[in-house]
Amino acid sequence: MAVLQELAGAWELESHQNFEAVLVELGVDDATKPKCLRKRPTAQIEVEGTSVNLKHTGPDSTVEYQIRIGQDFELTDPHSMKVIPMTANVEDDKLVYRAKEKIADSVDYVSYEIIEEKMVCTLTVNGASCKRIFRRM
Template sequence: MEEFTGSWRLIDSQNFDNYMRELGVSFATRQVGNVIKPTTVIKLDGDKVTLQTVSTFRNTEINFELDKQFNEHTVDDRECKTIVSLEGGKLVQVQKWDGKQTTLIREIKDDKLLLTLTFNDVVSVRTYEKETL
């Protein structure tokens, strides 16, 4: 889990518009989502994990413990039952709402944080670079 901690800046995004469209995100919100370059901050305090997304559009924060379900209000206004697990060195986040499910998988590859988002048959990969202080 330690390897995920720190501040990560978005440097590349593939197929994110299609992913947002599949989720039902409005055109206006998708336009903003396609141009902002958010920073993800992951902190660890014992068993508690804080995951912040910071951008010029909107900031979000979720606090959770691994393998324990929690309520998440997403940046695109979905109310989800979410669980995050550590599976094979990957942080796997599953969001469920209205009979639907999306999966967000974070993994470290070549010193980059890869975020793979999957909903139905649409896959988006976003690449983050660790910021040094």
């Protein structure tokens, strides 16, 4: 599970691809979308064995959750504030969360991986996917 150690550290959003499509699927209103697209949140990831503590901090909120690989946990969607039952695993050198059940207007899939020294977070909602690219701080 070397990917977990590679993800550990402090990260800052550098860019995103197709994020607006995911915001649409999350039900974010048109007035709020531009603000979401301008935000540059940070992520702090701490790893101890198979336990991962993730803290995402933006200008309006902080979301923190602890996961253990192979176990269920609850993810709070930062846009809708819905609580989503997820399962976390390591697959193909990625930290992956999958929703245990489909919840309307909420995240189905999240993955974190390292590509060319950047952390790439992929989010999928109702079939729309985006990539959020973070640089190490």
